Amino acid sequence: MINPVFERMAEQLLSTSFAMEDGVLEPEILDSLAKEALLEYKNGDFKEAHIGKGVAKQRVSEVRGDKVLWLSKHDSSPSLAVYWEYIDSFRTFLSDYFRVHLERTELHYAVYPIGAFYAPHLDQFRDHGNRVFSIILYLNKHWKTGDGGELRIYKGDSCRDISPIHGRMVCFRSDQVLHEVLVANQLRISLTGWMRRDAFTL
Ligand code: OGA
Numbered sequence: 749m750i751n752p753v754f755e756r757m758a759e760q761l762l763s764t765s766f767a768m769e770d771g772v773l774e775p776e777i778l779d780s781l782a783k784e785a786l787l788e789y790k791n792g793d794f795k796e797a798h799i800g801k802g803v804a805k806q807r808v809s810e811v812r813g814d815k816v817l818w819l820s821k822h823d824s825s826p827s828l829a830v831y832w833e834y835i836d837s838f839r840t841f842l843s844d845y846f847r848v849h850l851e852r853t854e855l856h857y858a859v860y861p862i863g864a865f866y867a868p869h870l871d872q873f874r875d876h877g878n879r880v881f882s883i884i885l886y887l888n889k890h891w892k893t894g895d896g897g898e899l900r901i902y903k904g905d906s907c908r909d910i911s912p913i914h915g916r917m918v919c920f921r922s923d924q925v926l927h928e929v930l931v932a933n934q935l936r937i938s939l940t941g942w943m944r945r946d947a948f949t950l
């Protein structure tokens with residue numbers, strides 16, 4: 749049976765290279781994903797995020813201030829296992845819909861501490877065209893106007909701001925959609941992934 753969320757997102761991707769849906773996954777799953785991320789963040793398990801090769805380390809904080817925790821499918825909590833299954837079936841769906849090979853998804857939690865942002869960029873600067881779709885699930889239960897941290901999507905001369913509210917999922921073409929994260933005025937949590945063409949290598 750086809751998931752109507754996948755179908756709607758694929759149609760949006762086809763027409764604008766960007767898709768958004770609210771209320772994905774069960775509320776209990778969203779809550780435990782957010783709780784687990786926060787616990788691991790407080791344990792100090794998150795690392796400073798990196799940017800493309802060749803950029804001096806001291807400049808990284810001028811570009812992005814989030815901290816990340818990379819995730820493995822084979823070492824997941826029950827709620828993360830649900831999410832892996834969800835994005836794997838979405839990947840299969842998108843692969844069929846766009847007739848593109850999507851070998852796997854890489855996934856990390858991201859936390860933006862207060863004051864953090866991510867300057868405008870495309871998601872393909874780190875490699876060579878292997879990232880096809882970026883997919884982000886937001887996990888901020890009490891997000892309100894003024895908390896900042898919007899995802900700003902550029903389209904020509906105009907832009908659109910998207911609040912990182914609990915249960916909202918966005919998906920976009922990694923090579924085409926210029927975007928940034930505006931300054932977060934509250935701790936901002938997300939699960940961010942990329943569907944890739946290539947296999948994992950060490
Ligand atoms: C990224 C990114 C956007 C967001 O991690 O590359 O652009 O809304 N994230 O978290």
Ligand code: MN
Pocket residue numbers: 869870871927
């Ligand atoms: Mn990005």
